[in-house]
Amino acid sequence: xxxxxxxxxxxxxxxxxxxxxxxxxxxxxxxxxxxxxxxxxxxxxxxxxxxxxxxxxxxxxxxxxxxxxxxxxxxxxxxxxxxxxxxxxxxxxxxxxxxxxxxxxxxxxxxxxxxxxxxxxxxxxxxxxxxxxxxxxxxxxxxxxxxxxxxxxxxxxxxxxxxxxxxxxxxxxxxxxxxxxxxxxxxxxxxxxxxxxxxxxxxxxxxxxxxxxxxxxxxxxxxxxxxxxxxxxxxxxxxxxxxxxxxxxxxxxxxxxxxxxxxxxxxxxxxxxxxxxxxxxxxxxxxxxxxxxxxxxxxxxxxxxxxxxxxxxxxxxxxxxxxxxxxxxxxxxxxxxxxxxxxxxxxxxxxxxxxxxxxxxxxxxxxxxxxxxxxxxxxxxxxxxxxxxxxxxxxxxxxxxxxxxxxxxxxxxxxxxxxxxxxxxxxxxxxxxxx
Ligand code: SF4
Numbered sequence: 001x002x003x004x005x006x007x008x009x010x011x012x013x014x015x016x017x018x019x020x021x022x023x024x025x026x027x028x029x030x031x032x033x034x035x036x037x038x039x040x041x042x043x044x045x046x047x048x049x050x051x052x053x054x055x056x057x058x059x060x061x062x063x064x065x066x067x068x069x070x071x072x073x074x075x076x077x078x079x080x081x082x083x084x085x086x087x088x089x090x091x092x093x094x095x096x097x098x099x100x101x102x103x104x105x106x107x108x109x110x111x112x113x114x115x116x117x118x119x120x121x122x123x124x125x126x127x128x129x130x131x132x133x134x135x136x137x138x139x140x141x142x143x144x145x146x147x148x149x150x151x152x153x154x155x156x157x158x159x160x161x162x163x164x165x166x167x168x169x170x171x172x173x174x175x176x177x178x179x180x181x182x183x184x185x186x187x188x189x190x191x192x193x194x195x196x197x198x199x200x201x202x203x204x205x206x207x208x209x210x211x212x213x214x215x216x217x218x219x220x221x222x223x224x225x226x227x228x229x230x231x232x233x234x235x236x237x238x239x240x241x242x243x244x245x246x247x248x249x250x251x252x253x254x255x256x257x258x259x260x261x262x263x264x265x266x267x268x269x270x271x272x273x274x275x276x277x278x279x280x281x282x283x284x285x286x287x288x289x290x291x292x293x294x295x296x297x298x299x300x301x302x303x304x305x306x307x308x309x310x311x312x313x314x315x316x317x318x319x320x321x322x323x324x325x326x327x328x329x330x331x332x333x334x335x336x337x338x339x340x341x342x343x344x345x346x347x348x349x350x351x352x353x354x355x356x357x358x359x360x361x362x363x364x365x366x367x368x369x370x371x372x373x374x375x376x377x378x379x380x381x382x383x384x385x386x387x388x389x390x391x392x393x394x395x396x397x398x399x400x401x402x403x404x405x406x407x408x409x410x411x412x413x414x415x416x417x418x419x420x421x422x423x424x425x426x427x428x429x430x431x432x433x434x435x
Contacts, residue, residue, distance in 0.1 A: 001186050002067055004137035005093050006032045009066075012097045012126035024054070027061045028100065033069035035152055038325050041069050048081045055083045060107060062086075064100060066093060068156035072328070074114045088113035090142060090157045094121040116143075116158035119198055122167060125174065132178040134374060134411035140168050140207065141187035145196070146226065148253075149264045149335070150293060152327040153188055162194050165202035169210055176216035179411065182245075182374055183211060185222040191229035205233040212243040218413070219374065219394065221245045227252070227275055228266045235275070238283035246283050247395045250275070251291035255310025256303035259296050262335070269310050276314045287317045287362070287395030294351055295324045295344030298337035304347050311354055317362040317395075319355040323348050363421035366397070370431065373399045373416045375409050381427070389414075389430075398425035409433070 009030065010020065021027075029051055034040045048063065055061045064086035065077055071089030078084040085103050088096045092113025099111045120142055143158040144151075172183055185207070187193060193204040202210070211220055220243050227250055237244050250272075254260050257268040279286050292307060311319065323344040326333045371393040379390035383402030389409060390400050393416075401416045403409060415431035 001090075001137075001139070001188075002032050002034055004139060004186055005066070005090070006030075007137065008123055008126060009093065009096060011128055012124065013100065014128040015126045016097060016101065027058070028104065029061070029063045030096075030100075031063065031065050033065060033067035035068040035072055035156055035327070037322065038327070044069050048077075048084070052081055052083060062103065064088065064096065064103075066096060068152070071114050071156040072152075075110070075112050078110055085110045086113070087111075089116075091115070091117045091121050094123040097124075118161070120161045120163040120167075122163070125171075127174070127178060132175060132180050134180060135182040135184070135376070136175050136180045137184050137186050138168060138171050138175070139163060139187065140185050140190060140193055140204075141196075144188040145192075146189060147264065147331070149262060149331040150296060150324060150327070152330055155329055157188065160189065160192065160196045161198045162196055162200075164198075164200050165194075165207055165210065166200075168207065169214070172211050172214055172217065176214050179216075181216055181411075181413075182219040182221070183217055185211070185220065187222075188224060189226045189229060190222045191225050191231065191234060203231075203233070205231065205237060208234070208237055208241065208244065212241050217243060219243060219245045221247065221396070223249050225250050227272050230275055232278070235278050235282050238279060238286060245394050245396065246285050247287040247289070248279060249289045249291075250279075252310060252314070253291060253293050254296065254299075254303070255307035256299070257306075259299055259303050259306075262298055262332075263293075263296060264331070269306065272310065273313055285395070287397070288314065290314070290316050290319045292319060292321045292351060293324050294321060294347040295339035297324070297332055297335035297339065299324075299339055299347075304351075308351065308354060311351070311358070316355070316358055318359045321348055321351045321355060359424075360421070363397070363426060366393075366418045366426055367421055368418065370415055370417050371399065371428075372434075373401070373414050373428075375412050375414060377410050390425075391416075393426075399428055400425055401428045401430045403430045411435075 033044050062085040063083050066088045070087040077087055086099055095113050141162045143160045144154045145160045147154050191204050194202050255269050373391035375389050375391040379388040379400040381388050381400045386402035386404050388402045393399050399416055412433055412435050414433045416428035418426050418428040420427040
């Protein structure tokens with residue numbers, strides 16, 4: 001979501017006549033932040049420290065800080081860092097370009113855009129060039145109402161507000177007319193799209209069908225899904241909607257029913273595995289990934305074993321695992337039974353070993369198959385004399401391949417026969433191109 005926000009902000013500023021500049025030549029710096037874990041927050045402080053030294057030479061240059069850390073700290077940031085003149089949260093992104101223009105014109109002014117709005121804050125259309133890259137993100141909602149015990153998101157992104165379906169579809173149509181063929185619908189909890197007070201009666205399943213009807217849209221992805229809200233209607237679309245990419249990121253977080261309850265996730269491991277079975281029945285080649293937290297307060301070795309068992313049973317193709325860390329204000333911060341760091345590290349290493357084995361197995365299973373790859377750009381892997389390219393198969397796996405033509409094939413769809421599995425990607429031989 002931060003990548004999508006940064007992309008829009010860049011397009012918007014370029015449409016206003018501003019130019020991107022190298023770090024040592026810029027006059028205005030925009031830092032977009034995340035506070036889901038502690039590390040990115042600490043990175044912000046070290047980055048601002050470096051910028052403070054750099055900007056001593058140019059008193060008119062300034063910094064804008066956006067995203068979740070800006071939402072959390074607000075004007076406290078400019079008390080600590082004199083050169084910060086704008087703070088904006090996720091609802092403030094829409095107003096950031098106008099605020100930046102004001103700040104550039106009025107030295108000495110400082111602005112804060114951290115109030116939550118009641119409705120989804122629509123952003124001005126910003127397409128500086130006629131053509132766009134083939135892949136794009138489209139926001140469908142903002143915020144979250146779930147308050148999972150470990151999560152800071154509802155505090156820094158506000159309560160859930162769905163964007164009107166007409167606005168979502170208009171943006172998708174505009175993008176498709178400018179060459180976008182793969183759209184990723186974004187929201188903190190996309191399966192509850194339309195269920196809040198701002199919903200307009202269009203469910204997430206209905207929205208997926210409407211996006212698929214737009215001429216030029218060849219692949220649709222979405223993220224993120226909460227297992228408690230994934231309805232059968234959406235699962236059935238994996239069977240019925242060819243444009244829906246065969247992949248789903250479904251965060252399980254734990255395999256222990258006791259820990260899932262403490263996390264406030266409102267499903268148990270049996271329900272989770274039932275969803276996995278239904279998804280595989282609807283689309284046997286579906287690529288399933290997940291998020292898992294180790295060392296949530298109170299997690300015992302038995303709870304952790306339940307997580308390993310869930311991973312084995314679900315047979316994920318890949319997964320992301322994290323050590324629990326306290327975030328300010330969340331319910332788990334006040335829970336008893338904090339797990340020592342060395343125990344969390346040891347569990348994380350065991351879980352990652354298992355997830356790596358499953359990923360290797362998935363990549364190896366692709367060898368010998370043909371797949372359709374959307375090309376994202378040049379690959380760094382040498383192509384035996386030819387230029388090599390990097391793209392993604394329908395499931396989202398990275399595929400590299402050499403291509404003999406001289407033209408830029410970014411955005412094209414190419415059939416690739418998979419020859420080799422590497423650690424994180426596949427290597428293949430290009431066949432027919434079909435744009
Ligand atoms: S559903 Fe996701 S974003 Fe919302 S509180 Fe839970 S973990 Fe955070």
